[in-house]
Amino acid sequence: MQELIELYLESLRLEKGASENSVEAYERDLRRFLNNFSGRSIDSITSLDITDYLIKLQKSHLSASSIARNLSAIKGLFRYARKIKAIDKDEAAIIGGPKTFRPLPETLTIxxxxxxxxxxxxxxxxxxxxxxxxxxxxxxxxxxxxxxxxxxxxxxxxxxxxxxxxxxxxxxxxxxxxxxxxxxxxxxxxxxxxxxxxxxxxxxxxxxxxxxxxxxxxxxxxxxxxxxxxxxxxxxxxxxxHSFATHLLMGGADLVAVQELLGHADISTTEIYTHLDKDFVISEHREFHPRERWEQRPRIPRKR
Missing domain, CATH: 1.10.443.10 (Intergrase catalytic core)
Incomplete structure (x- = not known):
């Protein structure tokens, strides 16, 4: 499996154009995977084996995002192995990853x-x-x-x-x-x-x-x-x-235009900035709308 991992990582560099940071992260994750299944060939590893491995990572207190990245590396390796006919069946294809919370990015005001x-x-x-x-x-x-x-x-x-x-x-x-x-x-x-x-x-x-x-x-x-x-x-x-995108949207820029400027392949990635924009709008509403500033409203005496 060692040689297969090296071939897969090389394909990420040459065919996919992955950044060196991404390749290094995948390499670390796949080395861990290799050590866990030491002495076994990839075609002997089942979906149940992979699931047990992910549970093991969870018990070692690895974060959900790190487990998701590990699974992404494993899935990529199995897809590559299937592509070059090193395996007959992709055992990783049916496995779903952990739900990860996507925090709003830290932004600066103008x-x-x-x-x-x-x-x-x-x-x-x-x-x-x-x-x-x-x-x-x-x-x-x-x-x-x-x-x-x-x-x-x-x-x-x-x-x-x-x-x-x-x-x-x-x-x-x-x-x-x-x-x-x-x-x-x-x-x-x-x-x-x-x-x-x-x-x-x-x-x-x-x-x-x-x-x-x-x-x-x-x-x-x-x-x-x-x-x-x-x-x-x-x-x-x-x-x-993050601030570049948020300030453009606050100024009225079109979401699709911001997607192009950021180079996002999927507009759902860009949509996270609309949440930030909405937070700003809500805070402005609460600060400036007359009916929100309840502490300043005159007290109206009730009729008896």
Whole structure:
């Protein structure tokens, strides 16, 4: 089964275009699966065996979302094995996963976003880079991996468009606003040349040693300026993507348009932001509707 797992993971990279993070997660899950069924071939594993294995994961206090991911990896492995005729029957196909609660994403208000964007010191090379990075995240709704992998050749300033490569290397072209373009232009002209060296390639965002900016460095940038802006929320780079979508919908943008901008294959993924928008509407109603502000209503004496 070891060789089969390696072939499956390679197919995820080459055929499906899965990100390295996804492949690494699947590899960890399938190694655990392999160790549990050590010495057995895949065609000897039944649906009952897989169910017992999932129960074992649950008893080890693995979260429902982690169990769901494990099952997804197992199902993928069995589908691949069936495809290459390593098995006659897909025993994993009939197994349903655990119900997982999908929490609403942490978002920032427009005022909080503006407060964060005002924090970097644009007079320094790294400060201007940080400001450009934050403006890029909020201006495009890009995932952090999409922003970090973006190259100068992906920029189309004459049309104010940016090419992004999302999950599975799916390409989409998105607009970016004037303010973000201006900051990015200043960074590319004034700061990036001071950071760049032979290791930089064509990547837009660079570290202080000239390497392409890493994922954890992107997280540190976001957290740094959230703290400077005195924002006490569990904010990540993805929060800018959530805020981008929520603020567009609050402003009246069409849901399908937001789906395209985010690169969601399924509109149900985008619909989670309508829940956030509804929460905002409800809070506004409760704060400002005259009949909601009951404590301010005059007391009317009852007739006897």
């Amino acid at each position: 005022e909080q976003v503006f407060a964060i964007l005002s924090q970097p010191d644009s007079k320094t090379d790294l400060g201007l880079r940080d400001k450009a990075f934050l403006e890029f995240l909020y201006g495009t709704g890009a995932r952090i991996s999409e922003a970090l992998n973006c190259k100068r050749s992906d920029l189309m300033p004459e049309m104010a468009l940016v090419r992004l490569f999302g999950k599975g290397r799916k390409e989409r072209v998105v607009p970016m606003g004037k303010v973000a373009w201006q900051v990015l232009k200043e960074y590319l002209e004034l700061s990036r040349p001071h950071l760049a060296n032979q290791k930089s390639g064509d990547f837009i965002f660079l570290g202080n040693r000239g390497n392409p900016l890493k994922r954890m460095a992107g997280w540190r940038i976001v957290r740094k300026y959230c703290l400077l802006a005195n924002i006490d929320k569990d904010i990540s780079p993805h929060s800018f993507r």
